[in-house]
Amino acid sequence: MHVEAILHRPINQFAYSYNEETIHLQLQTKKDDIDKVVLIYGDPYHMEDGHWQYNKKEMIFSGTDSYYDYWHIAVKPAYKRLRYGFQCEAANQESVIITERGNFKTMTDDIGNFFCFPYLHEVDIFQAPDWVKDTVWYQIFPERFANGDASLNPEGTLPWGSVDPTPTNFFGGDFQGVIDHLDYLQNIGITGIYFTPIFKAYSNHKYDTIDYFKIDPQFGDEETFRRLVKECHKRGIKVMLDAVFNHSGYYFEPFQDVLKNQENSRYKDWFHLWEFPVSIEGKPNYDTFGFVASMPKLNTNNPEVKKYLLDVARYWIEEFDIDGWRLDVANEVDHVFWRDFRKVVKEAKPEAYILGEIWHDSMRWLQGDQFDAVMNYPFTNGAVEFFATNKMDSQTFADSITKVLHMYPQNVNEVAFNLLDSHDTARILTEAEENKNKIKLLYLFQLSFIGTPCIYYGDEIGMTGGGDPGCRKCMEWDISKQDLNLFQFVQTLLKMRKEVPAFGNRANFRFLEVKNDVVVYQKKAETETLIYVLNNGGKDQTVDVSALAKTEVKELFADEYISFTEKASVQLKAYDYKCYRIVQ
Secondary structure, eight states, X not given: OOGGGOBOOSSGGGEEEOSSSOEEEEEEEETTTOSEEEEEEEOTTOEETTEEOOEEEEOEEEXXXXXXXXXXXEEOOTTSOEEEEEEEEOTTSOEEEEETTEEESSOOSOGGGSXXXXXXXXXXXXXXXXXXXXXXXXXXXXXXXOOOOGGGOOTTOOOTTSSOOOSSOOOOOOHHHHHHTHHHHHHHTOOEEEEOOOEEESSSSOOSEEEEEEEOXXXXXXXXXXXXXXXXXXXXXXXXXXXXXXXXXTTOHHHHHHHHHGGGOTTGGGBOBOSSSOOOSSSOSBOBSTTOTTSBBBOTTSHHHHHHHHHHHHHHHHHHOOOEEEETTGGGSOHHHHHHHHHHHHHXXXXXXXXXXXXXXXXXXXXXXXXXXXXXXXXXXXXXXXIISOOSOHHHHHHHHHHHHHSSOHHHHTTOEEESOOTTSOOHHHHTTTOHHHHHHHHHHHHTSSSEEEEETTGGGTOOOOSTTGGGOOOOOOGGGSOHHHXXXXXHHHHHHHHSTTTTTSSEEEEEEEETTEEEEEEEOSSOEEEEEEEOSSSOXXXXXXXXXXXXXXXXXXXXXXXXXXXXXXXXXTTOEEEEEEOO
């Protein structure tokens, strides 16, 4: 037994309050090294005759990758306090008790050795809006979704979709265009819209804000936006806006004042300026987003800047009833600002969703005091690189997704923002070299995974496009050019996610088998179990699925009942997929 590989710390994903009465604990061990883990636990003050009174409960084997096994358990302590350790057992009869102060061959009487969960405070529980768990998002790049009011067109606006997108051209997308197509979104099964920035800005992407309190005139006015939000809510669709608080645009009035008055500007402390005169020529001599001179970084530690931006956060919720904020370049803004931001947003609307754009391990932001979720790019990378680009083999894919699931607490995973592509990446169909069979597998996996999924506008009808600006094409509204088969497939998946309890976000996920290009995974809820078998290869395969042995099942896509014998062999054509519901 490799005791040195056993890992637990009473923080983050290893020990946390799941709800007001439940504590979750996780243990990590070397792969195939431990056969059984039993939790030793009890109240720290429960003593009889000077001896600690404890209970034992076997932990659940929750996943494995190429290096580690993971174990999980939920405990409901009577008095919301917990002392605990782990009894690890190997097949060779070797046993060890893991505690905070060392490892023991036999039970120790000293309670001070054990891990401590001092008290389950309700205020410390990570709490994200419950509605997010059942939301399916649709990302809209407003300039490219639909032109509903030509009178708003910026100068030089081109006919819709007449040329390829560039960093500087305009096609006139606006709010009225979105309103005109809300029934389309509702028909797919969309229940949330994530808009990239809508505030007054110079560019077509609007990430270079000029005025955070004004709508860009090419999109419409306040009344049109207010109507858009109301029409969305009428259809059960939430609305999330994009906030660019890391940096402003070149034409942001305070920055223009700095360029005009230099060291005499009253706004000089609003930015991170290195020296005077401030110069925008060549490499900027002030902090920016990347090295983009037209995007000066805001000093969020400055009280005036902080007040201005927090007023923005409150204004759009109180005035227009938006349901959430997506935060651009969130990891480059200080944590103190984000803690204050959360307080302001939750005061204005307790059920508002706060989503940070972070592309890596984000535990620091996901402890209940800052964000509700981040854009789950570790999930994106694994799913796209396996199903679309074949950069990952099936084992590496399973490893990556298992790691994603075990790097955060369960209540964090349940609201993770799971995207496949966006305005910042190539479209998935282009990544898959336009193999729509692979895209169907990709959507099936995304929409049967844990979290809140997002579809990038137009992907559901087979739109293509490389990286920025190619991924920002005009939405294709000509039905003869839409892939209606793909559309109907996505529609079917969203219907299943809504109607089949274990299909969506209310079930636990675990890989069961990984072989060649085939992955088998389980979704287990209280009332049902689903087994998915996906063939991401270009040839027919047969796979034996032990979890289906001796079961009565219903295959959901074919809508047929099957009885498996002791050897449950599943035959799959190239890029085929099955979803079996075990009949209770």
